[in-house]
Amino acid sequence: MSALLEFQRTMRRAIAGPEVLRPEDVRDWLGDDTEAAWRLAVYRDTARSALGNALALSYPAVRRLVGADFFDGAAQEFIGAQLPESGCLNDYGAEFAGFLGTFVDRFAPSAPLRYLADVARLEWAVNQALHAPDRPGLDLSRLGALDAAAMAALRLIPHPSISLLALDFPADLIWRAVLDHDDAAMSAIDLRRAPVWLLVERTSQSVRVQRLEESAARFTQRLFAGEPLQAALEPEAAGAQQAVLAEHLSCGRIVDFHADPIHEDPCHE
Amino acid sequence: MLDPHPIEWQAGPIPAAAGIGLRFPHHERVTGTRPVVPWFEVHAENYFGGGSVRRILETVRRDYPLSLHGVGLSLGSAEGLDPAHLARLAALASALEPGLVSEHLSWSVVGGSYLADLLPLPLTEESLDVVCRHVEQAQQALGRTILIENPSTYLQLPHETIPEWEFLAALAARTGCGLLCDVNNIVVSAANHGWDALAYLAALPAGAVGEIHLAGHALRSLPNGRTLRIDDHGSRVSAEVWTLYEQALQRFGARPTLIEWDTDIPAFDVLCEQAAQAQCRLDGLPGASHVRAASHVRAASHVRAA
Numbered sequence: 001m002s003a004l005l006e007f008q009r010t011m012r013r014a015i016a017g018p019e020v021l022r023p024e025d026v027r028d029w030l031g032d033d034t035e036a037a038w039r040l041a042v043y044r045d046t047a048r049s050a051l052g053n054a055l056a057l058s059y060p061a062v063r064r065l066v067g068a069d070f071f072d073g074a075a076q077e078f079i080g081a082q083l084p085e086s087g088c089l090n091d092y093g094a095e096f097a098g099f100l101g102t103f104v105d106r107f108a109p110s111a112p113l114r115y116l117a118d119v120a121r122l123e124w125a126v127n128q129a130l131h132a133p134d135r136p137g138l139d140l141s142r143l144g145a146l147d148a149a150a151m152a153a154l155r156l157i158p159h160p161s162i163s164l165l166a167l168d169f170p171a172d173l174i175w176r177a178v179l180d181h182d183d184a185a186m187s188a189i190d191l192r193r194a195p196v197w198l199l200v201e202r203t204s205q206s207v208r209v210q211r212l213e214e215s216a217a218r219f220t221q222r223l224f225a226g227e228p229l230q231a232a233l234e235p236e237a238a239g240a241q242q243a244v245l246a247e248h249l250s251c252g253r254i255v256d257f258h259a260d261p262i263h264e265d266p267c268h269e
Numbered sequence: 270m271l272d273p274h275p276i277e278w279q280a281g282p283i284p285a286a287a288g289i290g291l292r293f294p295h296h297e298r299v300t301g302t303r304p305v306v307p308w309f310e311v312h313a314e315n316y317f318g319g320g321s322v323r324r325i326l327e328t329v330r331r332d333y334p335l336s337l338h339g340v341g342l343s344l345g346s347a348e349g350l351d352p353a354h355l356a357r358l359a360a361l362a363s364a365l366e367p368g369l370v371s372e373h374l375s376w377s378v379v380g381g382s383y384l385a386d387l388l389p390l391p392l393t394e395e396s397l398d399v400v401c402r403h404v405e406q407a408q409q410a411l412g413r414t415i416l417i418e419n420p421s422t423y424l425q426l427p428h429e430t431i432p433e434w435e436f437l438a439a440l441a442a443r444t445g446c447g448l449l450c451d452v453n454n455i456v457v458s459a460a461n462h463g464w465d466a467l468a469y470l471a472a473l474p475a476g477a478v479g480e481i482h483l484a485g486h487a488l489r490s491l492p493n494g495r496t497l498r499i500d501d502h503g504s505r506v507s508a509e510v511w512t513l514y515e516q517a518l519q520r521f522g523a524r525p526t527l528i529e530w531d532t533d534i535p536a537f538d539v540l541c542e543q544a545a546q547a548q549c550r551l552d553g554l555p556g557a558s559h560v561r562a563a564s565h566v567r568a569a570s571h572v573r574a575a
């Protein structure tokens with residue numbers, strides 16, 4: 001292995017490992033120099049602080065709900081388990097919502113925070129809506145130019161800023177109340193399990209979170225998962241579903257399509 | 270992919286004047302009031318996405334010369350550059366046509382993980398080969414030369430064979446890249462490692478230096494009582510850094526100079542005041558009146574356009 005790569009792997013352990021490396025841990029590398037180990041720890045502090053800040057920026061409502069100390073504890077454990085895969089920190093933290101659910105179960109199982117993971121999922125969707133790349137809405141004349149075989153195979157590609165969430169708790173109400181510091185609104189929320197479907201998307205100026213009816217949401221879910229339009233449309237609900245589709249198109253939620261009957265990867269380009 | 274931009278950029282190259290590092294808390298102030306600032310620099314990665322943040326940067330680019338400063342490319346990674354990251358940087362640069370693009374002599378990615386800091390590179394022949402290869406790859410992808418910034422470091426690594434200033438000079442000579450001389454980083458590293466800051470400046474190839482950075486730093490006490498300087502960009506430029514900046518200007522001549530502030534970001538007026546202090550020093554250089562007059566004309570045209 002190259003000396004440079006070996007060094008970089010050691011630095012990764014120094015930053016992401018569970019404990020600060022002690023002088024005896026790095027003696028082979030840094031020599032008999034206690035001060036060098038302290039200096040090495042500065043990098044651990046800086047990197048972990050930057051990653052903790054990135055998570056705090058993406059999950060502000062979660063942080064307020066659990067308090068800064070609990071959040072920072074969860075964040076530091078998450079950082080040890082999951083480092084960013086991209087040099088762009090806006091991409092970091094997708095898995096934090098799932099991690100948080102298990103963290104709460106371990107450290108605060110009796111706390112009335114069963115809805116926390118749902119709020120975290122919503123916050124990640126908002127983060128994605130904020131930072132997704134720009135894509136123009138579909139030019140509808142392109143659909144008009146398709147023949148019957150192509151229409152039968154038509155699969156739609158949603159805007160990369162869009163998330164469709166199926167949640168167990170009214171995370172949208174909780175999220176708004178927490179970020180608005182609205183204690184009255186918070187105490188008025190019925191926190192019992194009550195499934196909601198949320199569509200999260202970017203608008204020209206900000207991010208919109210809206211509830212969908214279950215039937216519209218299930219149809220949208222099939223469309224956005226790349227199912228052919230013709231298969232997703234159900235004869236008994238076709239009228240309502242066409243109205244849902246028309247709204248998606250007019251809101252610029254569809255950016256492209258596949259019309260090739262051969263199976264393709266429906267992922268975004 | 271990104272659309273071709275429909276906007277005509279009014280502002281041209283980066284002037285040899287004192288600009289400001291633009292951060293999110295000041296977006297509204299800058300786009301709303303169009304303050305008289307000769308140029309702005311942003312961290313490229315903060316604008317990799319679309320939406321309103323991207324619209325703000327396009328507005329800034331329309332009104333001011335803009336420099337893109339990358340923090341996540343990891344030019345010193347032994348395992349190679351992340352092609353997706355380089356492609357995103359190249360797409361942003363292609364869309365915005367910034368006056369300058371810069372990155373760091375450091376690394377932050379290993380095993381596919383981003384370590385979120387500008388980490389120190391062992392200065393060896395192996396590292397020099399790696400960084401030269403990656404700078405050439407980046408310059409090819411961007412279709413332009415870039416500036417490479419000297420790092421601030423806390424740890425001198427054993428087995429290093431090349432002094433940092435020689436490493437940078439060799440990098441510039443081999444790749445044709447320019448250098449971004451961060452005067453605060455020289456003060457921080459010189460104090461942390463017992464280097465001679467003036468000798469560092471003297472060893473840099475003046476013709477390659479295309480930009481200067483200024484920032485504040487902090488002090489941290491180690492358990493043995495010694496003090497480490499920490500490059501936190503969280504305070505005013507120190508007297509020591511101002512003095513070395515004056516010496517850098519004497520050595521390099523007038524260069525685009527940037528005030529950076531990233532921790533506990535103050536009111537925009539504080540950054541303007543810091544930039545004004547840098548501008549005073551630029552104006553004090555022999556032959557500076559011509560540069561000053563030109564930057565006033567630019568400023569006046571901003572006001573008229575608004």
